[in-house]
Amino acid sequence: MGLARRRGSAEVVKMAEEELKMELCRLAEAISSETASMEVLDRAAMVVVALKEQKFGCQRSQGTAMAAGSMINVPEHFLCPISSEIMKDPVVLATGETYDRTFIQAWLSAGHRTCPKTEVVLPHCDLTPNHSLQRLIADWCATNGVDQPTASHGPDRDCAVTRNDRAHLAALLLKLSSPAASDQKKAAAELRLQTKTQPAARALLGDAVPLVLPLLTNPELQEDAAAILLNISILDENKTAVGVAIPGLVEALQMGSMATRSNAAAALFSLSALDCNKKRIGEAGAMAGLVRLLEEGSGMAKRDALAAVFSLCMAHENRARAVAAGAVGTLVKAVEGRNLAGEALSVLAMLAGDHCAAEEMVTQGGVAALLRLLREGECGRDGENSAAILWAICGKDRARLREVRDEEEMHGTLSRLVQSGTARARRKAASLLERVDRTRALVHSV
Known part of the structure; x- marks a missing residue:
């Protein structure tokens, strides 16, 4: 056994960095199964140590450098x-x-x-x-013949992390594969803290995503795993690597505790900064979980979910998914309750161009809610989005112009918006008034 271990270790040391990463992904999948053997765990430990040396150089002693x-x-x-x-x-x-x-x-x-x-x-x-x-x-x-270290001026790379810190991070990664649940829990909690407080830890752990993935299926570790992936994904260059965690994050969003769901939503929002990830997140079925979190979550969880929905809906194919998941009704309720109304209006304005979404807004009482907000609120960005949504709805459903006309005759809401709204709000409100006038003229002519 000892000879086999030495041979296996020598083989691993010779592997290139990309080969090590691929091997680590394969072993992570094996470790997540219930039949993982001690040989698999030993192999994973060897791979992590070898990758640690290539990536972090943490086996070098103080006062020495590698040359040839x-x-x-x-x-x-x-x-x-x-x-x-x-x-x-x-x-x-x-x-x-x-x-x-x-x-x-x-x-x-x-x-x-x-x-x-x-x-x-x-x-x-x-x-x-x-x-x-x-x-x-x-x-x-x-x-x-020593590579000269060069200073990096990026906000995440230029961080005070010593060789000992890097070795500590590598040791924590090893513990994630430990058969002892207590070791896994301690390592996950520490990695969560490190990736939250140390920007360099986020940079260094971008290649460690495969070791975190199995934790998403463990109810005891889901919350920490989602938080670790969120923290790592904050660094733009890690968003592609963390993208492999999208299916696991979507499952955690649907099945986890409230804290886990909030972390998963925030991680999906972070990952959605990449267009390719927007598509993958939508295809993975995240929209239903985000809408449900928007309905059930606490204040911060609602914000995380709403931010993710907004970002995902920037991809046209995800707008139909949002409507199918019931997002319109939930967003209209947010406008009515003035809870995150500004953020909800931004998403509704994006969805209003979709015929099904516009019909759903009417069915859910969205026209009355928007008119009331315009009447009672200030003519800022919310007024701009409200006018834009009403303009889109009335363009598809002329019957709604009657509600707009009644509002104008009773309160002069649109005229006030034309006078004091933003440039875009003034244009939309003026266009709506023109439509109202044309409708009124048609009625009188008949």
């Missing part, structure tokens, strides 16, 4: 005193000590006003670039 497949010592003054890694962007603190900008900035942002190395109180927090040291590091890296 071997380890070499790094001059101590090239290493950041905080991270113990080669500095990407060395800067000088007021005490004269040099640190990597990312790590010393994180130290200062946390409220510290002392030098981490000398513990001397800082007279100021200015950071001065150490160009001379940066050139020395560049020359040394070129001479020794």
Whole structure:
């Protein structure tokens, strides 16, 4: 057994990064089944360790670097005193000590006003670039065949995460495959916290999605799993990778606890930023679960669901799905109750061009609700969307013009909108008044 393990480990080490990811996906599916053997778990552990080394480089010791497949010592003054890694962007603190900008900035942002190395109180927090040291590091890296670390200025990549932090994340990933439920639960909770509070954790864990997927089918871990996937998906470059979780997130949206459903809705909203994901989410049947959450959820859950519905309906094929799922009636109720009315109006305005949606708005009392909102509300964005929806409905159902005409004669609602609404609201209201006048003229002529 020991010899077989060593051979298996050697084989895994030789695999390329893409091969490791594919193998990890296959093993994750096997682990999610009830018949997963210890050999499968061992293999998964080997793959994660190998991928961890290739992705994070967390098996390298402090003060060493990889060059041509071997380890070499790094001059101590090239290493950041905080991270113990080669500095990407060395800067000088007021005490004269040099640190990597990312790590010393994180130290200062946390409220510290002392030098981490000398513990001397800082007279100021200015950071001065150490160009001379940066050139020395560049020359040394070129001479020794070491890839020079470069500073990243993106909001999610430029984060103070040390080698130990990366090793900790990799260890948590291993625990997700542990046969002990308590280890899985602790690891999931910690990963949820890490991906929420550390932008770099989101960046580093983009390739770990296959290990999180099995947790979506575990009622004890669903909430944390949905939250982890949500947090990872915040980083745009991860949205494609997390897209493989769409079926699992839709199932969690339909079957999970209220907290799980809210997290799943927020994750689907995040993923829907990609057009290809909008289509996949719609095809997976998410709309019914989102509409139900919009009806049953708490304030935050309703907002998550409504945001997801709005984003998904930007794809035309999802609008019919929204109507079929009963979204129109739920949105009209939101307008009537003034609960998230602005957001609901934005979705209704998008749906109003669909004939079935317009008919459903009439059936659900949407015309009366919109006129009442215009009469009682301010002529801002809500007024603009209300006028646009009424204009679309009346264009498909001229009988509704009678309600609009009665509202105008009793309260002058549209005339007020023409005077004080937004540019688009004024155009729609003026067009509606023209239609009302033409209808009135036809009635009189008869």
